[in-house]
Amino acid sequence: DQQVKQNSPSLSVQEGRISILNCDYTNSMFDYFLWYKKYPAEGPTFLISISSIKDKNEDGRFTVFLNKSAKHLSLHIVPSQPGDSAVYFCAAFTTGGGNKLTFGTGTQLKVEL
């Protein structure tokens, strides 16, 4: 039962353009969502998060959008840079449920010159 889904295993974008990574979830109890970035041979690194009471959160080049009615969130990276090439994981948890994160399967982003 995959409660957090990332349906695109890979995405290729040109440097300077926008990268849009998508994530869907099925559990309506999730009220906090995060994006992590992972380079090979490293652990996931926290990128940005959003609470379910918001629909947008922005941090520099990274913006996360949440559509609760559609149970969908997306991560926008603009402009994309070669150093952004990594696997991006969407994760979710329920406040009061501790820090138990439910992760998606990840999207491999490749930013080309």
Place this chain on the structure above:
Amino acid sequence: ETGVTQSPTHLIKTRGQQVTLRCSSQSGHNTVSWYQQALGQGPQFIFQYYREEENGRGNFPPRFSGLQFPNYSSELNVNALELDDSALYLCASSSTAGSPLHFGNGTRLTVT
């Protein structure tokens, strides 16, 4: 500030053996979680410890067990290893419930 460190980085074990993986939490963090990441999958929650007590567990059998020590370091023990236990094991720490997890670089376990 010291981040989350895990040891060893790589490990090869035989089916049926037992393994212990170690983790040092980030300074000031009193909550530690363990995740299993199989190839091509996202990390799966194994369990979480807070102040040396297990306070959450995922869908893993009892042969997966853990400890958290007074200095907030932690161990993951897996008994009776199976081939499907081959994965990257990630340790993560946080300062409070709900704050973002900080992950270590993981231990790559191969069971043959």
